Amino acid sequence: MSDQLRAPDAGPYDALLLLSFGGPEGPEDVVPFLENVTRGRGIPRERLKEVGQHYFRFGGVSPINGQNRELLDALRKDFAEHGLDLPVYWGNRNWAPYLTDVLREMAADGRRRIAVLATSAYASYSGCRQYRENLADALAALAEEGVAELPRVDKLRHYFNHPGFVQPMVEGVLASLAALPQDVRAGAHLAFTTHSIPTAAADTSGPVEEHGDGGAYVRQHLDVARLIADAVRAETGTELPWQLVYQSRSGAPHIPWLEPDICDHLESLHEAGAPAVVMVPIGFVSDHMEVLYDLDTEATAKAAELGLPIARSATVGADPRFAAAVRDLVLERAAAERGEAVERCALGALGPSHDLCAVGCCPARAPRPAAAGVDSPYA
Structure with a gap:
């Protein structure tokens, strides 16, 4: 088969997980959603109702879930058009579909090596490490449930300059x-x-x-x-x-x-x-x-x-070029995991970001386990 006809190789990955923040989808969701976001901070419910006025102003619906559905459709369309046979799942940190539920579903579907795209393009605790901590929490929950074979998760690199x-x-x-x-x-x-x-x-x-x-x-x-x-x-x-x-x-x-x-x-x-x-x-x-x-x-x-x-001006949203960039990120990481030489797309002065977060990268105030890094407990 010629290079032009050869299907792109995502191995060792057998799925992509779109990992996002989540948001309420109705007025009754707003305060429970904010309780999820602020869990452990001791913020009174009445204060959360005040904060929720931003959401109530728009009918209690955050646009983020609808936008993630559009991005899911764009990714699946792009993958199919380019012969990339890789199922795409979607999970959130703070609202349904919850990350733990989706990872449980993926494990039941036999997914063993998962590439993860977070809807945050830059390095920071809240934009990277906290997602990695959430992944570790979800995997720990599945382990406690007795899931026999936990999937390995690899977070794709920061794509701010793609x-x-x-x-x-x-x-x-x-x-x-x-x-x-x-x-x-x-x-x-x-x-x-x-x-x-x-x-x-x-x-x-x-x-x-x-x-x-x-x-x-x-x-x-x-x-x-x-x-x-x-x-x-x-x-x-x-x-x-x-x-x-x-x-x-x-x-x-x-x-x-x-x-x-x-x-x-x-x-x-x-x-x-x-x-x-x-x-x-x-x-x-x-x-x-x-x-x-x-x-x-x-x-x-x-x-x-x-x-x-x-x-x-507009954000990238579900722009086809962004969907193509995600495909590119998956394939470059897959090739790197197979030990192949990789040419990484990046504009600007900083060059392409790292694949694995090192120890001390975007540290938390109180150290917690984080997946998809050098110090991951789930290698």
């Missing part, structure tokens, strides 16, 4: 610029947004050698922002000013988190005379609640209050 993640966002910025009034378009500022995290968590994000001011988390986002800004300049012939800013802070006021906040940034730009702003949510895979509320509702209202023209 062309299939970056290129759709470039097009999103160009479309948003085109949507602005023509007289302000050439002077628009780009506000690249991502989730704020405690500065201590940012400083220790990534492998130990990358720890420092902002750690891998900030460096990776800055690299993506530069890539997009450079691509927009190449396309439009105009160099637009840009800055990395943050949103969705949820911690105690006395704990330092990454700043500036997007709304504070909009006020600063308005005071400096910026004619318009495009918000670019590079830290998010899809248009879930934190994009829908923090940007489309809160930040957009702030811009209207200031009289500042604003647009918000």
Whole structure:
């Protein structure tokens, strides 16, 4: 059989697991969902009801589950079109379908080697290691249930700088610029947004050698922002000013988190005379609640209050190029696991990320077992 006709080889993997955060799908789900998210923190139920107003505003439904279903369909379609015979499952950390239930199903289906794609593209405790801890917890639960043969799980590398993640966002910025009034378009500022995290968590994000001011988390986002800004300049012939800013802070006021906040940034730009702003949510895979509320509702209202023209560019969501990037990530990891030489796709200055998280990578405040790393108890 010729190379052109040979089916792609995903071995040793026999399944892909799409691992996400989860979200409520009705008003009655909101508080139980938030209880799952904040378990162990002792937050009163009445306070959770207050926090849940963001969800109640949209009928108690987070868009994330629907968006994950769209991504599942896109992955299955892409795999089928390219002859990749690899079943795709979906599990969540905080809402149905729950991760433990899905891993139990996969074990019952005979899946023994599972590649895992987390819907978080960057290094951080909450965006990587916490998913790995959840995987370890789920495998421990299956072991306690007496599952005879636990599957091995391998988390795919960070994909923040993969062309299939970056290129759709470039097009999103160009479309948003085109949507602005023509007289302000050439002077628009780009506000690249991502989730704020405690500065201590940012400083220790990534492998130990990358720890420092902002750690891998900030460096990776800055690299993506530069890539997009450079691509927009190449396309439009105009160099637009840009800055990395943050949103969705949820911690105690006395704990330092990454700043500036997007709304504070909009006020600063308005005071400096910026004619318009495009918000670019590079830290998010899809248009879930934190994009829908923090940007489309809160930040957009702030811009209207200031009289500042604003647009918000799209996340990659279920873009076919992102689905193709996931296929690429699966196949490169599979080849590496087979001991073959691998050419890894990556744009920007940082190069492709690591396959296995090392000891000390994005450490937790209280150490817990984490799967899919050098120190995994489930090798």
